[in-house]
Amino acid sequence: xxxxxxxxxxLFTPTFLPSLGGAELAGDRILRGLQKRGHEVQVLxxxxxxxxxxxxxITRYRRPPAQHLWPELLGWHVRRVFQQRPFxxxxxxxxxxxxxxxxxxxxxxxxxxxxxxxGADLYPNFHALSKPRVRSVIKAGYRGADRIISLSRxxxxxxxxxxxxxxxxxxxxxxxxxxxAFDSSSRDAESHPPPCDLEPGRFVLHLARVGPVxxxxxxxxxxxxxxxxxxxxxxxxxxxxxxxxxxxxRHQVDHLGISDIVRLTGRQTGLDKMWxxxxxxxxxxxxxxxxxxxxxxxxxxxxxxxxxxxIGPHRELLELSKAGWTFRxxxxxxxxxxxxxxxxxxxxxxxxxxxxxxxxxxxDRMIDGYERSLQCAMSCKTAGVSE
Numbered sequence: 001x002x003x004x005x006x007x008x009x010x011l012f013t014p015t016f017l018p019s020l021g022g023a024e025l026a027g028d029r030i031l032r033g034l035q036k037r038g039h040e041v042q043v044l045x046x047x048x049x050x051x052x053x054x055x056x057x058i059t060r061y062r063r064p065p066a067q068h069l070w071p072e073l074l075g076w077h078v079r080r081v082f083q084q085r086p087f088x089x090x091x092x093x094x095x096x097x098x099x100x101x102x103x104x105x106x107x108x109x110x111x112x113x114x115x116x117x118x119g120a121d122l123y124p125n126f127h128a129l130s131k132p133r134v135r136s137v138i139k140a141g142y143r144g145a146d147r148i149i150s151l152s153r154x155x156x157x158x159x160x161x162x163x164x165x166x167x168x169x170x171x172x173x174x175x176x177x178x179x180x181a182f183d184s185s186s187r188d189a190e191s192h193p194p195p196c197d198l199e200p201g202r203f204v205l206h207l208a209r210v211g212p213v214x215x216x217x218x219x220x221x222x223x224x225x226x227x228x229x230x231x232x233x234x235x236x237x238x239x240x241x242x243x244x245x246x247x248x249x250r251h252q253v254d255h256l257g258i259s260d261i262v263r264l265t266g267r268q269t270g271l272d273k274m275w276x277x278x279x280x281x282x283x284x285x286x287x288x289x290x291x292x293x294x295x296x297x298x299x300x301x302x303x304x305x306x307x308x309x310x311i312g313p314h315r316e317l318l319e320l321s322k323a324g325w326t327f328r329x330x331x332x333x334x335x336x337x338x339x340x341x342x343x344x345x346x347x348x349x350x351x352x353x354x355x356x357x358x359x360x361x362x363x364d365r366m367i368d369g370y371e372r373s374l375q376c377a378m379s380c381k382t383a384g385v386s387e
């Protein structure tokens with residue numbers, strides 16, 4: 001923001017690099033973008049092992065035992081970082097447990113708090129909801145902020161459903177991509193060898209962590225139902241990603257007899273990942289829940305037509321971009337029918353729409369939104385946390 005003093009910002013997140021999920025990548029992009037604009041940034045995150053090389057300070061902590069019972073223990077790390085490198089505003093990813101721990105200390109230590117609602121703790125099927133205290137801690141974490149950043153309309157709605165009507169101001173900021181770097185990497189990938197035996201333009205890409213929330217099992221069943229179409233067109237279906245369900249999906253593929261069609265490449269990064277995005281025919285997502293799907297944003301940025309489950313964030317992205325359509329989740333029959341349509345119709349209008357909408361997901365727009373929200377938090381005052 002012009003004519004405003006630089007801020008000292010601390011990102012507080014339960015997950016960060018070197019892990020390579022959506023939240024981890026977004027956190028790094030936000031900090032680098034703010035740093036480029038003259039703000040002083042650092043990160044406080046859970047983690048151990050080799051520390052990544054980053055252009056800003058990183059402080060890591062180990063997850064405390066029984067975190068759901070004693071999320072206040074994380075406050076010790078907040079206090080320690082504040083004493084070592086004071087900050088003006090803390091950007092906490094999620095209300096549980098990070099937002100809650102920060103909200104308990106913000107008035108005492110004298111910093112402002114912006115909590116980023118990214119999904120996870122707001123999902124109806126969040127794994128920790130059955131544990132004691134978790135629901136009340138989530139609610140208190142968001143209510144104790146000075147401002148909230150939401151990634152989508154669906155998350156706006158979930159915030160009110162979970163935390164109640166009397167919330168701090170909510171700013172909606174979608175995830176963004178450095179389009180210049182993305183295009184440069186895409187050009188480099190043109191001459192890069194494929195990560196496996198794939199022919200450019202003759203495979204459907206399913207790029208996601210392989211886990212229960214992403215529901216790759218639905219895609220396997222749907223591909224099996226239209227296997228002869230894939231074989232007749234000599235197309236492949238590519239799952240790119242790793243995770244706790246990878247072996248389960250591999251066994252399902254073998255059991256259904258479609259190992260000649262399906263490729264499981266594991267996690268892909270760098271030019272291997274960009275080769276897949278550049279040369280895929282189309283993109284599919286079967287996720288049960290998302291805050292704002294980074295992989296789909298990357299697919300649209302790459303100009304790929306999209307078929308996705310009809311959850312709120314997917315519908316929102318496709319309404320904005322016009323780059324594809326949805327199937328009725330979790331209906332395998334409809335998913336199979338829509339995949340057959342994907343392989344049978346002219347996708348040129350969807351590719352054109354994807355290319356024309358990519359500016360909506362620029363990194364500058366995302367950094368503008370976070371910078372504006374952080375600056376606004378500095379000029380407001382709200383009550384502290386109450387569980």
